[in-house]
Structure formats: structure tokens, C-alpha cells
Amino acid sequence: MTRLKPRIAAITLSAILTAGGALLATTAAQAATDPVPAGYLLPGAGQLTTTACSDVTAWFYSAKIRGWVYTCGTGDFDPTPYDPYNTVHPITANRIWFHGNPDGTGWSKCYDLSQGSYLNVAPPQKYPHDLLISDSTAAC
DSSP: OTTHHHHHHHHHHHHHHHHHHHHHHHHHHHHHHOSSOOEEEOOTTOOOBOOOOSOEEEEEEETTTTEEEEEESSEEEOOGGGOOEEEEEEOSSSOEEEESSTTSOSOEEEEOGGGOSSEEOOTTTTSOSEEEEOSOOSOO
16 A cells, blocks of 8 residues: 555646646747737726726736736836746837836846847846836837
């Protein structure tokens, strides 16, 4: 009986890893083919809402909710409810800034369409405390 326990655990772990791998592959495939995924709006007030808008400026893949959040228009947004972020998907030519501090100071990282349509986010930028969609359409 004791010899079966490690084998069952190995089969269960294998099944979990296989399912997880399929989930990751599906997420990556969806991100590569779906330019306007379903997601949550990131308003300036930082409140979770599913209200749609007609002026989507960017999509962000949130590892916390394993889904997409997005911004409408330009201005400051509170990204902290959904961090960490793995992917930035610019929709318009506006610059997208991640900042280390809520007041826009500290480290910063700029993303724009000239860098690609699906951009990987590297640490520490996965955890921004401010997200600014700039009025500027110049490349970063």
C-alpha cells in the first residue's frame, strides 16, 4: 500500500502540470491572436468595473486575475489592484508609462506601438504603482 502513494502523487502532479501547461499555452495563443480580449476596465479611480468604453488605449495581462484589464483614454490609472502584469498590448499610439511610485516618481518604463503589439513586462515593472497613458504619440 505504501508503494502506491508516491506513484499516485506522481500521476496527480503530472496531471496538474499537464493541465497547467495547456492553460499557459491557451493563454499565450489567445494573447497572440485576440487583439481585443474581454477584460476589466482600469478607471482612473482604480475601481473594478466591467463597463465598456469606445476609446480603449491599451490592454494589460494581469497574472493576479489571469485575465486582461484595459484603459480608456489618457491620464493616470491605479494599476495596483491587478498586479503583477505580464504583457502590455498598446492599441493606440499613445505612450504607456509604468512608474514605481503612485506620484509618478521612482523607476519608470515606457511602452508604445513602435516596440510591438504584445510586449513582455520584466521585473520590477510587473508591479507598477502608477500607470500613465500619455497624450504624447511620439515613440518612447
